Amino acid sequence: MLKLKKLFIRYYSVISYLFFGGLTTLINIVIFKVLNNATTWNYQFSNVAAWFLSVLFAYVTNKQWVFNSKTSNSKSLIQEVGSFFFFRIISLLFDMLIMWTGISLLGGNALLVKIIDNVLIVIINYVFSKLFIFTSAPDHSVTK
Numbered sequence: 001m002l003k004l005k006k007l008f009i010r011y012y013s014v015i016s017y018l019f020f021g022g023l024t025t026l027i028n029i030v031i032f033k034v035l036n037n038a039t040t041w042n043y044q045f046s047n048v049a050a051w052f053l054s055v056l057f058a059y060v061t062n063k064q065w066v067f068n069s070k071t072s073n074s075k076s077l078i079q080e081v082g083s084f085f086f087f088r089i090i091s092l093l094f095d096m097l098i099m100w101t102g103i104s105l106l107g108g109n110a111l112l113v114k115i116i117d118n119v120l121i122v123i124i125n126y127v128f129s130k131l132f133i134f135t136s137a138p139d140h141s142v143t144k
Contacts, residue, residue, distance in 0.1 A: 013066055017126050020061040025118040028054035032114055043110055047099055048092070055088045058125070067134035080133065087128035091121050 008015065028050045035046035059081065063069045071077040095117055102113030 013130070014126075016066045017062070017129070018122075020058070020066055021122045021126070024054045024058040024061070025122060027057055028118060029111070029114055033111060036110060043099065043103060044096060047096065047114075051088075051092050051095065055085065058088075059084050062129055062134065067129065069134045083133045084129075087132060088125065091124045091128065094124060095121050 031050035031053055032046050035041060035049055036043055039046065062084070063080070069080065071080055098117040098120065099110075099113060102108040102117065103110050
């Protein structure tokens with residue numbers, strides 16, 4: 001049991017990122033599906049709206065529970081939010097490229113392409129968050 005606890009602590013940020021990333025992905029896909037089916041919008045508009053709402057959710061959960069980021073003043077908070085959205089915009093460009101390739105070029109099912117797209121985007125966003133955004137977060141790894 002102790003070994004399992006050490007593994008959990010060691011990989012806490014990855015485990016919590018996958019959990020909240022899964023919820024973020026679910027939010028993204030559900031909003032995309034609802035908008036894509038209920039409106040006459042182009043799928044890219046539905047994709048961007050779903051992206052924006054899921055990114056808001058992702059920022060809060062990543063800051064609070066994944067990376068335990070603490071900002072000591074408003075300047076730090078603005079920098080963190082700006083950095084988060086900057087890198088999420090970069091991943092949105094990848095997202096839109098994957099969606100365009102899968103749907104417009106290859107003629108794939110929009111929902112299936114969106115699910116595949118989200119797996120790739122979750123990986124990209126984790127790397128961005130870990131390396132560039134929440135760099136002041138405490139380290140949860142267990143020393144040997």
